[in-house]
Amino acid sequence: MGIILEARSLNKKVELGNSRQLHILKDINLEIEQGEFVSVMGPSGSGKSTLLYNISGMDKMTSGSVKFKGREMASLKEEELAQIRLNNMGFIFQDINLLKNLSLIDNVMFPALVSQGAGADKKAVYQKAQKLLEMTGIQKLADHHITQASGGQLQRVAICRALINEPDILFGDEPTGALDSKSAAEIMSIVAEINQKGTTVMLVTHDAKVAAKSERILFMVDGNLVAQKKMSKYDAQRDDIKKREENIMKWLVEKGF
Ligand SMILES: Nc1ncnc2c1ncn2[C@@H]1O[C@H](COP(=O)(O)OP(=O)(O)OP(=O)(O)O)[C@@H](O)[C@H]1O
Numbered sequence: 001m002g003i004i005l006e007a008r009s010l011n012k013k014v015e016l017g018n019s020r021q022l023h024i025l026k027d028i029n030l031e032i033e034q035g036e037f038v039s040v041m042g043p044s045g046s047g048k049s050t051l052l053y054n055i056s057g058m059d060k061m062t063s064g065s066v067k068f069k070g071r072e073m074a075s076l077k078e079e080e081l082a083q084i085r086l087n088n089m090g091f092i093f094q095d096i097n098l099l100k101n102l103s104l105i106d107n108v109m110f111p112a113l114v115s116q117g118a119g120a121d122k123k124a125v126y127q128k129a130q131k132l133l134e135m136t137g138i139q140k141l142a143d144h145h146i147t148q149a150s151g152g153q154l155q156r157v158a159i160c161r162a163l164i165n166e167p168d169i170l171f172g173d174e175p176t177g178a179l180d181s182k183s184a185a186e187i188m189s190i191v192a193e194i195n196q197k198g199t200t201v202m203l204v205t206h207d208a209k210v211a212a213k214s215e216r217i218l219f220m221v222d223g224n225l226v227a228q229k230k231m232s233k234y235d236a237q238r239d240d241i242k243k244r245e246e247n248i249m250k251w252l253v254e255k256g257f
Pocket residue numbers: 014022024042043044045046047048049050051
């Protein structure tokens with residue numbers, strides 16, 4: 001194992017006009033191990049999404065250092081960053097961003113076809129996409145239009161799409177936030193399974209049930225990383241998920257959440 005992602009004195013400030021400035025991320029120091037499953041919790045407005053955007057190169061930090069697989073993100077050209085996001089990182093968000101005029105399977109295949117360019121092996125990509133749809137239980141909907149799928153099904157498509165290029169790390173910002181509790185639990189089982197297979201996962205969540213499947217929780221308040229809770233890796237056979245959830249709730253209350 002090694003460190004896949006490392007932030008040192010990461011700061012994010014935005015100019016608000018009239019020389020007013022908002023300091024959103026304050027000297028964040030953070031290391032994520034290869035294969036780890038980390039959740040980020042904290043009150044609304046504490047900077048969780050901003051943290052995710054800044055350590056994944058989706059947004060430009062104001063100062064500090066972020067290294068992904070040993071490479072300093074700030075030193076990369078926009079094109080190199082785009083390549084890393086496409087090939088090494090997967091993203092799932094609450095607002096699912098699928099291409100409206102493509103079928104489910106075409107949406108899943110899309111990042112792989114973009115990545116492989118003109119010489120893309122379409123058949124191999126198709127088979128891989130089918131496998132992912134199977135894993136997430138929506139293979140029957142492969143050729144359906146995305147307007148014909150439910151929220152939970154679309155979130156599965158988003159996961160498949162995030163995984164098609166076999167990313168080293170999967171980022172999620174409230175990926176189950178818009179789902180009913182049954183769909184959310186199913187999505188989280190899929191995410192836990194992906195992590196068991198070796199993909200590093202980092203999720204922002206308000207939900208202790210979601211965080212209960214991770215092995216470390218970062219707690220943010222007002223732009224600061226104020227506490228961390230380390231747990232064992234979740235094992236569906238061995239662990240009582242309710243107990244883990246209760247422990248997290250207790251910890252959050254202790255931290256003043
Ligand atoms: N581009 C921006 N310009 C101005 N303010 C911003 C910008 N991006 C974020 N903020 C502010 O920074 C703070 C942190 O926002 P962020 O979205 O990271 O919070 P969050 O913890 O993800 O909240 P939530 O749980 O509600 O999603 C908020 O006060 C937000 O209004």
